[in-house]
Amino acid sequence: MKYIILILTTFISIEVKAQRQYTRAEMIGYNVGLNAINAGIARIINKKPNEKIKDVFLDGLWKGAIGGAINYASKELVLQIHESQKPDLLWTSRLINTLGNSVTYNAANNDGIFDYIYFDFGFNRLKFSTKTKFKVQYKIMPFSLLFMIATASDGNLNIKRSLTTLTPYFEAKSNYNSESYSRSNHVLIKNNEFIAHELIHTYSHYEFMVVNTFVHKKRNYNNNEKLNFWKKVNKHIYWDLLNRLVTRSLYSVEGDITPNKYDNFFEYEANFFPID
Ligand SMILES: [Zn+2]
Secondary structure (H helix, E strand, C coil): CHHHHHHHHHHHHHHHHHCCCCCHHHHHHHHHHHHHHHHHHHHHHCCCCCCCHHHHHHHHHHHHHHHHHHHHHHHHHHHHHHHCCCHHHHHHHHHHHHHHHHHHHHHHCCCCCCCEEEEEECCEEEEEECCCCCEEEEEECHHHHHHHHHHHCCEEECHHHHHHHCCCEEEECCCCCCCCEEECCEEEECCCCCHHHHHHHHHHHHHCHHHHHHHCCCCCCCCCCCCCHHHHHHCCECCCCHHHHHHHHHHHHHCCCCCCHHHCHHHHHHHHCCCC
């Protein structure tokens, strides 16, 4: 029965993309369905030879759906915080969002749903292991670093806002004369405006990190294993390019330049939660 519900929400997810006015139920369906499909596909790609395709797909599907539901809740919270005009509380929604994405990522990797918590902050990626004993692993994300260097030419890092949103927050320089934006997982804000809208864009970014599991196999190195140079490098680097290519392509498919900007689903979603 739970699989039938999941497959229905998955169809809602696809259906939601086809029209341009969405109810709250449809937005929940989209978030649940997107995470479920991504985790389901990842499980098939990374399945062990003795596992059945149907079994692993359904396993990824329902666990990813839980991640998607938590992700939706985090976006709802952004809306609540926005309406109560308390931006200093945005870190709470970011933590819930981190949990939701971690659940989906764990589902994709066939780990227990709460085994690992992945927390990204700009070019830093922390992996908290809760499985047997508490452990923290650090990796650098080279493309997020490059994007942040690019954004640093438009704005200055605001430490307080970066901490209260748990998102690298650049304040536009006085000579910057374009609009506020989000770029991968950080934001550049002009005159303190539209912070919630840009944050939702970063949440969409995190949501697509799971596609990296389509190409990057999960690797566990033994302590006494002799590593070649490439493996040594990979122990400290998280390649964060595929997710960016996927989100950027989907954004373009939705339309970069349209008469009505909110005809683009990513823009619609970002505006759905923080209503001005
Ligand atoms: Zn936008």
